[in-house]
Amino acid sequence: MTASGPGSVRPGGRTARVRDAVRKATLAELAEHGYPGLTVDNVAARSGVHKTTVYRRWGNAEGLVADALELAAGEPWPVPDTGTLAGDLRAIARLVLTGFTDPGHGPVTRAFVLAAAQSTGAARALHGFFARRHEQSAAVVERAIERGEVPAGTDAADVVRVAVAPLYYRLFVTGEAVDEAAADRAAASAATAARAGAFVAP
Structure with a gap:
């Protein structure tokens, strides 16, 4: 807009x-x-x-x-700082999970995603929203690089995407249940892949 x-x-x-x-x-x-x-x-x-x-x-x-x-x-978002990439990604994944499962906020969050599938304007706005969230959450990967946890050149946005993408897949594609265990597994997988250099551009 x-x-x-x-x-x-x-x-x-x-x-x-x-x-x-x-x-x-x-x-x-x-x-x-x-x-x-x-x-x-x-x-x-x-x-x-x-x-x-x-x-x-x-x-x-x-x-x-x-x-x-x-x-x-434009609102502040509580980017975690647990001291490890795995801990930060787990906290982010759980924040996303809470956003969808909270009785008060969940229906609205789901409505935003579903609106993007029906409206080009809503899709553009949701893209902008996610871009801002990726920009904010990049800090957890940048800190991990500084600590030597992951290689230099790791794509921060991709790490975060992989940490939360399984939750969206379950919610909006397969209709499977999502819980903290699913969020934790997704975050752990992203952290492991990041440490192995999977998100460094060739």
Whole structure:
């Protein structure tokens, strides 16, 4: 989304309050109805913002989801620092697991991923969200390189992708159960491969 795209606002004051109210309403609607049931009218009613304003600034459900993801990408994320790459990746995998299984946040997180499969705008926004998370989580691999745990030139984003990808596969492809044991195995596999130099470009 560009600076002039749907949901683009200047920080502070009434505009920021309106954006926050619309975002909270969007998340609540996603939790209750999923992306197929997300409508501007319902978000406007729940947020208390006039629907003309919501239509003008966000346009449609795609714009609402994209803006919510843009806001989420800018929020702090608790990047772990356990002292080892294996420990950090395990903590990241468990954070992802909690994001999908928490009764409050899980439905919204799932709705974002499913929205990306149905909307090009949501897909672009989700890509941006993940890019930001990869940028933040790169610190765990950079520290591992400094400690000599993994070779120089290790692709940090790829290490993190491999640590969490099995969770997404189970959730959205096979429909298998996910738990801490599955998250821990995925993280351990990524750490082992990283130590072996599997993520260093040839």
